[in-house]
Amino acid sequence: MRYVVFPGGHRIRPRLCVSVAEACGDDDPEAADCAAAAIELLHCASLVHDDLPCFDDAPIRRGKPSVHVEYGEPIAVLAGDALIVLAFETLARGAARSPRRLAALLRCVAQSVGAPRGIVAGQAWECESAVSLTDYQRSKTGSLFVAATVAGAIAAGAEPEPWRMLGATLGEAYQVADDLRDILCDEEELGKPIGQDAARLRPNAAALLGIGGAKNRLEQLVRAAVESIPPCPGAVELRATIKAQTSQFFPRQLAREAA
């Protein structure tokens, strides 16, 4: 479990969760921290199970051997299971000060990772012969970004629904960026094998729109995300944070060109 979680990637989702909580006033930082940690643990769990031989059979992840390569398939299945459980246990740990927020947090996070609309559903679309691209990407990638913004708001005692659009738009932006990276990056920058979408016949925005088209789409989505931020005490700081965080979405090559 430690091998899966450390060292991490960019921790985009938990940082987004905490940033939204801070923008909403963050009257209970422990709740926001625990929600953010739970979301990252669930993301890590999904990586371990996605890498299994019966799915992507991926040999490396975040620049090191994937869990089933390092520890064997049984331990990889169990580590993923235990990370899911630990995520929910972590949510409970953050509920000391505001116990009435826990049920909403739990529902929000659970729905973003389970079936019928969470990560598990997204991964299950890969088993189908006819795939709705929108449903697939919304479930597999978008749902946890929505959970990050919505849970951040709930943890801070704010109205959650106005924060859904920010998560959904950032999730879509991240997906486009991921598609660009799959085509533009080398394995070292990506920390996992490149060209996997083409190899697996998965839809890829950069293949569909061209690299320039995908880059425009990504910039458009980042602008839409920043504009979607609802009125809140820390809106100005959050806009700056989102711009800084999303600049990391761009592959090095595009970031260099833009600079």
Place this chain on the structure above:
Amino acid sequence: MRYVVFPGGHRIRPRLCVSVAEACGDDDPEAADCAAAAIELLHCASLVHDDLPCFDDAPIRRGKPSVHVEYGEPIAVLAGDALIVLAFETLARGAARSPRRLAALLRCVAQSVGAPRGIVAGQAWECESAVSLTDYQRSKTGSLFVAATVAGAIAAGAEPEPWRMLGATLGEAYQVADDLRDILCDEEELGKPIGQDAARLRPNAAALLGIGGAKNRLEQLVRAAVESIPPCPGAVELRATIKAQTSQFFPRQLAREAA
């Protein structure tokens, strides 16, 4: 997911959870029902993942093809994952009336299924060359029985710790009964392949103590369980319920001999 959960087995763990809640006064039946359902969903999830090719590679379960045989390995992994998530979502659903009980319920249930002391840890012991039998059985079987009694008490607003012994003792009794069934039953009664402990070199109480010895041990554990019931409004009814429920632990052959 429906295929895994219906039709079920004896539903021993959720019935135990509800029985304990009723014995404690059950001032919030929805909380107890949801805790019981969560526990059964987690039990079902563990069966699906245990049956996977990388663990038991079991062809049948509850008298029908196991999930990976019927739907393929990817869907079996995902169905298990989604059932874990659904269990926690179900806990949240039961928290409307007594939100302050949710964090304790969540912790109790999560600890019984995760690592380092829950079902996942128990299953992981099977990957080790040197196994502590007690740790293995306590984690793999006992932990969810403890969760059933403790969660029943928490859901009803009662002090949870006095209920731990009942769950632990019933879990041990169930393990001995399961060992007896693995040796005494035919595949039809068991709904899964027999003789698996010997085939997999797993410890088996009936092999260690003999069938008579294991039967005595089972009766002794059932008596100890009934005696462990702490003072509560419905103690008399609960004692009768436990006796009736545990009589189902005995394989048909032993039950006939006892009659």
